[in-house]
Amino acid sequence: MTARPEFYRFHNGEKARLQFAEAEYAARIDALRKRMGEAGAEAAVFTSMHNVSYYSGFTYCSFGRPYALVVTDTECVTISAGIDAGQPWRRCYGDNITYTDWQRDNYWRAICSVTGEGRKIGYESDHLTLLQKGKCEAFLKPAAMVDLYETTMRQRMHKSPAELDMIRAGAAVADVGGYAIRDAVKIGAREIDIAMAGRDAMELEIAKRFPDAEYRDTWVWFQSGINTDGAHNPVTSRALERGDILSLNTFPMISGYYTALERTMFAGEVDAESLRIWEANVGAHELGISLLQPGASCAEVTHKINAFFAERDLLQYRTFGYGHSFGVLSHYYGREAGLELREDIDTVLEPGMVISMEPMLTIAEGQPGAGGYREHDILIITEDGNENITGYPYGPEFNVVG
Structure with missing residues (x-):
């Protein structure tokens, strides 16, 4: 039997026209990376609807499933559930990875495929639950956890x-x-x-x-x-x-x-x-x-x-x-x-x-x-x-x- 993937890329169809031009999102990500550098974060894992939407243009529908946007110095990747198929990729700026529900915590495995282990990870203290923070630490093995809640809020203002x-x-x-x-x-x-x-x-x-x-x-x-x-x-x-x-x-x-x-x-x-x-x-x-x-x-x-x-x-x-x-x-x-x-x-x-x-x-x-x-x-x-x-x-x- 063919092994079931933990996550994959399902880039179905063509990219849709987003609410803003690509240059708008590129400018937001550039400004974010500067803020990450100032805060000491090597990779950011955003879990809130507002930050995922602000930086990628994709506004997710959770329905009990976790979503994310992962930003590093070179990558900007939304992480979405298989139930949404190709819509998150069509409606986001940057790349998208779909995680499967055939094994628990494939969400974090997909995130780790972008961040790698042992890095300084930025997160949102006003959104990341204690349960998910524990899983973040277990799967990403961060060298440090850096709170980006305040700086991203200031950027969005x-x-x-x-x-x-x-x-x-x-x-x-x-x-x-x-x-x-x-x-x-x-x-x-x-x-x-x-x-x-x-x-x-x-x-x-x-x-x-x-x-x-x-x-x-x-x-x-x-x-x-x-x-x-x-x-x-x-x-x-x-x-x-x-x-x-x-x-x-x-x-x-x-x-x-x-x-x-x-x-x-x-x-x-x-x-x-x-x-x-x-x-x-x-x-x-x-x-x-x-x-x-x-x-x-x-x-x-x-x-x-x-x-x-x-x-x-x-x-x-x-x-x-x-x-x-x-x-x-x-x-x-x-x-x-x-x-x-x-x-x-x-x-x-x-x-x-x-x-x-x-x-x-x-x-x-x-x-x-x-x-x-x-x-x-x-x-x-x-x-x-x-x-x-x-x-x-x-x-x-x-x-x-x-």
Whole structure:
């Protein structure tokens, strides 16, 4: 009987057109190799979806299987499971090795075929599990383990011109979803039906703008009434009632890149106390946008918005930080934790960074103005200020609908 391979190359078909030109990925890998050298890593084994996607263009679907990108001074190789056949190779920059499941840990044998044994191995402390770290040490026998989490995060914070174009396009798609949702809002309509209208509009817009892409993961959270109290509450079949507070949240996913539009709305009418809170949150939103300037620190921006809310006796209703980075991320992977608008983040804003402004206040059920109020714009930090790439209007004048 023919021996079954531990791993092999299945380069099926032709390479697909990736979301960015090869020169973009080559530049990312060149910059990574410099960072690896500074950190003392001879080979990097990336296991997270965000770093594999950022450096190779391949966004994997794990489904319980491990994936990787291995980078050395000469090679850039994605490691994928046999269930995906040739798709990872077609959709990645560089080489690809497929590991088989006919023997446990062929994944690590495939990785070792690129790294070799006894080298200084870079890894991601925020992603590599204790189980897999133990296997890494057993199979690769590293001379040292070097954490690359921080340096790769810092690299991803600074967007290239090509990335900024992608993010601008994503923001425009999010706006398309927002307008579709606004048109679908009617008293008696269900959250799920309104959400689907926004999602379908965005999927079609993405396919029009990016005909060579793969399409997956675009979604909408449209919430009403008490369901607005959390920013990430899932869609339900609740029917809209007149006077309901509404939360519009559109999230297009384009080749691993996430963007977002989030708006407070009201169904048909808004009462006086709700309007007061809404307008205060809009004021914080506008203040925050004005503060996102090169040279400002995340903590500094946060404290100033805190002061704005405290003056209005609303700070106690804040539920999370005021914004975060954008780029290669989604609701189940990614995020540059060093670029969030929180009191404990001292990162200084620099041109080329992309960050949201999204203040949210949550008033408990049974209190006047109950519900969750949130506005969300995406800002590109420029040399002399910022560029707001979100176009859908915020505030009561446009968003009392239905």
